Amino acid sequence: MSLSAKDKLAVKTFFDKVASKAEDIGSEALARTLFVYPQTKTYFSHWADLSPGSPQVKKHGLTVMNGVLSAVGMMDDLKGGLLTLSELHAFMLRIDPANFKIINHNLLVVLSLMFPEDFTAEVHVSVDKFLAQVSLSLSEKYR
Amino acid sequence: MVEWTDFERTTIQDIFSKMNYEVVGQQALARCLIVYPWTQRYFGNFGNLYNAAAIMGNPMVAAHGTVVLHGLDRAVKNMDNIKAAYAELSVLHSEKLHVDPDNFRLLGDCLTIVVAAQLGAGFTPEVQAAFQKFLAVVVSSLRRQYH
Numbered sequence: 001m002s003l004s005a006k007d008k009l010a011v012k013t014f015f016d017k018v019a020s021k022a023e024d025i026g027s028e029a030l031a032r033t034l035f036v037y038p039q040t041k042t043y044f045s046h047w048a049d050l051s052p053g054s055p056q057v058k059k060h061g062l063t064v065m066n067g068v069l070s071a072v073g074m075m076d077d078l079k080g081g082l083l084t085l086s087e088l089h090a091f092m093l094r095i096d097p098a099n100f101k102i103i104n105h106n107l108l109v110v111l112s113l114m115f116p117e118d119f120t121a122e123v124h125v126s127v128d129k130f131l132a133q134v135s136l137s138l139s140e141k142y143r
Numbered sequence: 144m145v146e147w148t149d150f151e152r153t154t155i156q157d158i159f160s161k162m163n164y165e166v167v168g169q170q171a172l173a174r175c176l177i178v179y180p181w182t183q184r185y186f187g188n189f190g191n192l193y194n195a196a197a198i199m200g201n202p203m204v205a206a207h208g209t210v211v212l213h214g215l216d217r218a219v220k221n222m223d224n225i226k227a228a229y230a231e232l233s234v235l236h237s238e239k240l241h242v243d244p245d246n247f248r249l250l251g252d253c254l255t256i257v258v259a260a261q262l263g264a265g266f267t268p269e270v271q272a273a274f275q276k277f278l279a280v281v282v283s284s285l286r287r288q289y290h
Contacts (some may be wrong), residue, residue, distance in 0.1 A: 035268040036275060052268055105252065109259045109271065116260035122195045124256070128178055139283040 001129055008075045010126035015072045018115060022040040025110055027058040033099075040099055064103070067115025071134045090141040094120040098143060100135035107131060147222055150267045154273040156259065164279050167261065168208030171254040179249045185242060195281050211250070218281045226284045233288035244286040251278040 003011070018025065030051035047056045063084055067085060074081030108128065112119045119127075130136050176183050177195045189204060193199040198204055214232065221228040236242045255275060259266045266274075 032268045032271055036272040064203065108252075108256055109266075112256045113263050113266050115261040116263065120195075121174045121199065124174060125178040125195075 027061030168212035172208035229284035
């Protein structure tokens with residue numbers, strides 16, 4: 001399910017449009033991940049406040065979203081481009097890769113509710129494929 | 144037995160009482176067929192499903208989307224025994240329609256995304272949690288009679 005030229009264009013066009021809202025998108029997606037899938041909170045036991053509006057959720061949501069946006073620029077070699085981030089996730093953070101699917105789903109939900117006109121079915125399928133490829137590349141160094 | 148909070152019950156009743164079944168049903172099923180194209184395997188007789196535009200404009204997809212969404216009414220009306228309410232539909236999907244139960248989750252995800260677009264900011268994390276819990280129970284009940 002690799003990215004076609006059409007997918008790459010759809011992803012780039014859409015994310016260029018929404019990039020200015022990176023903090024809102026990222027923090028909403030992270031907030032929903034923590035709230036709707038409480039088992040994900042286990043990775044943030046060192047945070048004081050895990051509630052949706054908290055400054056830590058906002059800051060980290062932006063970090064995650066900036067990662068996604070940088071991946072948009074690496075679509076021709078996601079594995080290579082995300083090598084360092086993969087090492088981070090694999091060796092330091094040790095996040096179970098099953099969780100990538102969870103945050104991806106919440107990113108789609110947030111993109112849909114924030115940009116209902118732009119998040120058409122065709123954009124949806126390309127973004128879903130893109131996020132799946134990002135997750136795969138992030139999982140690369142796990143074992 | 145699934146325990147529902149008052150908030151969850153109210154949220155589900157609210158979403159479905161305000162639902163435009165024709166719009167949401169068509170959107171959710173069409174999106175499922177576009178985003179997960181292998182799901183088209185169950186709709187060989189639906190005519191033109193060759194691209195996203197064809198799927199979006201296909202009247203059989205629209206009609207069937209409405210049927211499927213109304214199928215959820217059964218759960219909305221019987222929240223305290225969704226398992227029993229879906230026994231018959233579960234047998235139908237397994238024995239007659241031969242639908243891989245994994246597809247229920249895929250359609251559920253598309254429905255969540257369509258409802259999110261409809262409700263916008265109203266689709267808060269709390270509402271999302273209630274809606275996804277509801278769909279998870281329905282999906283689990285639809286899977287029960289497979290063997």
